[in-house]
Amino acid sequence: MPGLFAIVGPSGAGKDTLLAGALAARPDLVLVRRVITRPTEAGGEEFDGVTEAEFARRMAAGAFALHWQAHGLSYGIPAAQIDPGRTVLFNGSRAALPAAQARFPALVVVLVTAPVAVLAARLAARGRETAADIAARLERAGFDLPAGLDVRQVINDGTPAEGVARLLAALQPSRG
Numbered sequence: 762m763p764g765l766f767a768i769v770g771p772s773g774a775g776k777d778t779l780l781a782g783a784l785a786a787r788p789d790l791v792l793v794r795r796v797i798t799r800p801t802e803a804g805g806e807e808f809d810g811v812t813e814a815e816f817a818r819r820m821a822a823g824a825f826a827l828h829w830q831a832h833g834l835s836y837g838i839p840a841a842q843i844d845p846g847r848t849v850l851f852n853g854s855r856a857a858l859p860a861a862q863a864r865f866p867a868l869v870v871v872l873v874t875a876p877v878a879v880l881a882a883r884l885a886a887r888g889r890e891t892a893a894d895i896a897a898r899l900e901r902a903g904f905d906l907p908a909g910l911d912v913r914q915v916i917n918d919g920t921p922a923e924g925v926a927r928l929l930a931a932l933q934p935s936r937g
Contacts, residue, residue: 763846765865766932767853769906770873772898773880773887775917775924776852779873782925783850783932790932791844793851796825796837826864829857848932859907870912871931879918911935 768776784790794809796819801810811819816835820828825837831854838851843865853861853870861868875883877899884895906912913931917924 763848764867764869764932764934765843765845766848766850766869766871767858767861768850768871768873768928769853769855769858770915770917771875771880771904772890773883774873774875775883775921776873778921779915779917779924779928780850780852782921783928786925786929787848787932789848791842791847791849793838793842793849795852796839798835827851827853827857827861829854829860831856850932855904855906858910862907862910868910870906870910871915871928872906872912873915873917873924873928875917 768780770776780792784792794807796809796811796816798813798816799808799810801808813835816837819825819837824839824841826840826843827838829836836854836857838853843849858870881895881899884890884898890898915924915927915931917927
């Protein structure tokens, strides 16, 4: 069944790993390729790296269905990639959820979480942040989501295969 799913969660929860596994298991899923004001060589997910000026140009042209700022960067979800006839996933931010909910009332939020010790170990292992950056990200790990959202939680504290299975289950239509 088609739908739009915002995949959110703290840094280190394993969102990119679970998304990659879900896409491999379900070729019918569509993952939005985000636009980020970060050099493409920075690693992590596949994204379109642009300058601040190019991001601002695209935003002014209405190219983004959603956009937000986090961690000193600008993020955009290209409007052209939102296909109402498909199951579309995007790696989102809790800061963008009120705007996402207003624009897409049927939005489903999948909250990917893990225990703080697991988050800390994963952040340290990826080697992109300083110890201070990791501490700041862990401080923001526990957060409330806006009221009124359809939220499904995925605890990613086991193997990647277990996490992918939990994510795929969360993408199933609600019963009730």
